[in-house]
Amino acid sequence: MRNVHATRADALPGAIVATANEYPVHHRVARHRHRRSQLLYAATGIMIVGTEAGRWIVPPERAVWVPAGMDHEVKSLVHVSTRSLYVDPAVDPALPVDCRVIAISPLMRELLLETADLPLPYARGSRADSIFSLLVHEIVRAPVLPLDIPMPADARIAARCRAYLRRPSPHETIDDWCRDLDLSRRTFTRRFRAETGLSFAGWCRQAAIFAALPRLAAGAAITPLAFDLGYDSASAFTTMFKRVVGVPPSRYLAQSPPSA
Template sequence: MNHRVPPHRHRRSQLLYAATGVMLVGTEAGRWIVPPERAVWIPAGMQHEVNSLVHVSTRSIYVEQGVDAALPADCRVLGISPLLRQLLLETADLPLPYRKGSRTDLVFSLIVEEIRRAPVLPLDIPFPADARLAARCRAYLAQPSPHETIDDWCADLAWSRRTFTRRFRAETGISFAEWRRQAAIFAALPRIAAGESITTIAFDLGYESASAFATMFRRVTGVAPSRYLAPG
């Protein structure tokens, strides 16, 4: 069953770990998808919402600002090492509050170090700062259309093709074609998690076959759609 936590923010930074299931995290800057046994890092004060898909079980820790200047300043999905996974599970039984130098303190200090070292996974889709362009991106992400072209977007925004491509890359860091592929993956993943047919999803997103969609998916993510939501 899906569960949505409406937009909110925390005084401290948050590491939200998906032990099972899949989460979708949204901010004004973009969207992140969190497969099982990965985590999302959300900096202190950042407004965000969380949509949990398919029997999600989570662990969450909060880190005070100033604990480590090397901790990320942006939202990102992190790969979780076996050590960090065990440390996160261990926190459920740790006594709070705790003394400096105690075992609990050492566990949390090691967690912070592991967060610093965790690999960043390419599981985000950025939104531009321009309000009209961002609104267009959100609308497309909510209901991807396989028939829309770059010229349709240009006409809606009353921009030339050259202006559109230049501004889109400047504000998102990727090309429109790359963004569209990411959007297709984001649209597909909740449906894959719900057990829908890859063939049906591929056709709905405008691909000629399941194999064509799988090829694109593998090129972007490195794995086949059927394997992407497997525990890491």
């Protein structure tokens, strides 16, 4: 099923359905929800998925899992080619119940690219049924990637987080935030970790990744980007990026567009 609007996916028949869509640069899919869980895969391009709980960045060859019933919106930062898999949660109780970005193995990639032309509805025991069943198994075992930026429930801390996301800087300290929010360091640290699941330093590193990836996708050079984000050198930024993502920024978005 190609070029099916996200809000129409719920009308498609079956416990598992798949769609393929192309989104132009800066396209926005307004906030919506699905009765099935959604695996949204970026075959090419880069997207940001937003929910009340936080934001997830989806670079090429990665996918975001959005549980059934969760309100979310999608924005493409460059032209994006997607595959979506919609899965009834009853299909497998081991499926994730939280939003997450996952790594896509070579096997998953080929299976997801194949789904766009599978018939709907499909017969039990058919080739389509086997492909979808194998994909469910692969989703359950897929590694989770640190590409989310959780937002705290506390309104004042969340506002401070949003301001930081607009212009992240490694030179801001936890004491700066505590002073701005009129909170003791102990209270702030306890509340921040409880509401985001991350330390303050870990959250700030994630924020820098969020600021950097769209610009890297647009072709920004690493050295001026590092300085603009407040790093003293390109090597310092590269070290931070590799610590969080696992590869240096020069390699991270060097993906060849797959043929579909």
